[in-house]
Amino acid sequence: MMKRDDCLKSLAGKIAQDEIVVAAYTTAFEWIAIRPSPCNYISSGAMGMTSSHALGFALAWPDRRIILLDGDGSLLMNLGCLVTTANAAPKNLIHFVLENGTYEANGGHPIPGQNSASFAGMAESAGYNNCHELSDLESFEDNIGSILQEEGPTFVTLKCVPGEDYPQDYRHMHSAKLREDFAEAVKNF
Amino acid sequence: MGNKKSKNWHWSQDVHALFKKLGIEQVAYVPDGGLAKLINRCQADASIRSVVLTTEEEGVAQMAGAWLGGQKGVLLTQSGGVGNCINMLSMMQECRIPLLALVSMRGEWGECFPWQVPMGQSTIPALEAAKVIVHHVDQAEKVPETVHAAARLAFDSYRAVAVVISQRISGSGSRG
Numbered sequence A: 001m002m003k004r005d006d007c008l009k010s011l012a013g014k015i016a017q018d019e020i021v022v023a024a025y026t027t028a029f030e031w032i033a034i035r036p037s038p039c040n041y042i043s044s045g046a047m048g049m050t051s052s053h054a055l056g057f058a059l060a061w062p063d064r065r066i067i068l069l070d071g072d073g074s075l076l077m078n079l080g081c082l083v084t085t086a087n088a089a090p091k092n093l094i095h096f097v098l099e100n101g102t103y104e105a106n107g108g109h110p111i112p113g114q115n116s117a118s119f120a121g122m123a124e125s126a127g128y129n130n131c132h133e134l135s136d137l138e139s140f141e142d143n144i145g146s147i148l149q150e151e152g153p154t155f156v157t158l159k160c161v162p163g164e165d166y167p168q169d170y171r172h173m174h175s176a177k178l179r180e181d182f183a184e185a186v187k188n189f
Numbered sequence B: 001m002g003n004k005k006s007k008n009w010h011w012s013q014d015v016h017a018l019f020k021k022l023g024i025e026q027v028a029y030v031p032d033g034g035l036a037k038l039i040n041r042c043q044a045d046a047s048i049r050s051v052v053l054t055t056e057e058e059g060v061a062q063m064a065g066a067w068l069g070g071q072k073g074v075l076l077t078q079s080g081g082v083g084n085c086i087n088m089l090s091m092m093q094e095c096r097i098p099l100l101a102l103v104s105m106r107g108e109w110g111e112c113f114p115w116q117v118p119m120g121q122s123t124i125p126a127l128e129a130a131k132v133i134v135h136h137v138d139q140a141e142k143v144p145e146t147v148h149a150a151a152r153l154a155f156d157s158y159r160a161v162a163v164v165i166s167q168r169i170s171g172s173g174s175r176g
Helices: A004-012 A025-034 A050-060 A072-077 A080-088 A119-126 A137-149 A176-187 B011-022 B033-043 B056-068 B086-095 B116-129 B140-157
Strands: A020-024 A040-043 A066-071 A093-099 A130-134 A154-161 B024-029 B049-052 B072-078 B099-104 B133-137 B160-165
Touching: A004 A025, A004 A093, A004 A137, A004 A154, A020 A025, A020 A050, A025 A040, A025 A066, A040 A050, A040 A176, A050 A066, A050 A072, A050 A080, A050 A093, A050 B024, A050 B049, A050 B056, A066 A072, A072 A093, A080 A119, A080 B049, A080 B056, A093 A119, A119 A130, A119 A154, A130 A137, A137 A154, A176 B056, B011 B024, B011 B033, B011 B140, B024 B033, B024 B056, B033 B049, B033 B072, B033 B099, B056 B072, B056 B086, B056 B099, B086 B160, B099 B140, B116 B133, B116 B160, B133 B140, B140 B160
Parallel strands: A020 A040, A020 A066, A066 A093, A093 A154, A130 A154, B024 B049, B024 B072, B072 B099, B099 B160, B133 B160
Antiparallel strands: none
8 A cells, every 4th residue: 555645746747846736634735745836725623524625615616626535434424515516527636535444533433334435436426427446556656646736526535644744833833824825826816 | 795686586597697706716615505596607607617515525625625726716605514614714814815605504594304493493503614705695686785794894894794594585495
């Protein structure tokens, strides 16, 4: 199984610096360290809602690709979003789920359905245009280029384990500066 | 608005027209009888993106995404759905993201379905506990002006505002 930060580093190398990335919880801390950018939209409030933030944003900017980095525990808390998103059918949305099988930010207990539930299978049933499941870095690197070109909504499960430790700097993540930088970046689209 | 209306007039006509005037581009909803005419008007309008939800909390987050993406949206929900929104409403307060919600009431005026009463009676206290400003309206003629005032409060003063539309207006769940 791939390390999450290796996967995120690889993804960061494949997308532009001004691409909007909507990221949740633990992945968000790693993502803003790996790809610092004013175009990072951090959603660490109500658990499960990152996907719905991304939908609203994707509908507002149909000509820009929106990359969503969701968590498996988060998705479980808002499974209905799969149907809502598939039905709204934003062509510009790529919904990644970083599946580590645990509630990592809240004590590391296993999620229900660990090793049995298929998120990509659920997304496919819900009606996403394209669904993938990748579990090693080599297949990620082989496929991510073409996945990024697909007409969405696209869903990608990334089976991964934690990699390096990254600073969990809440003060930085929730700073007024990050919010202002994001607002300024969007204003200049 | 507020003048004598034709026999066939329904508040949803004026509210839909108001949405256009305000530049509302996204409407998110879980279907409800009290809001059905407004939902139909929004769905028929190509300039408004109507998104049907599986649960109302999705819509609160969607409205946040829409606002940060530069669009105004409205959440349409029955009072029962307010209970599903509480956690997500915290972000609107913390980040001062505008939220305009139209809430059609159950569990109050003439309700004949007892299971609706507890949540109906908790709706306004729950919204206010989550720091959502509530405008309650119980006359159809006053719905458009109330929505207009709520929209200004939401989008110009960056607040979460709910227009709570009385069951007295919709008649939903009330025996005649």
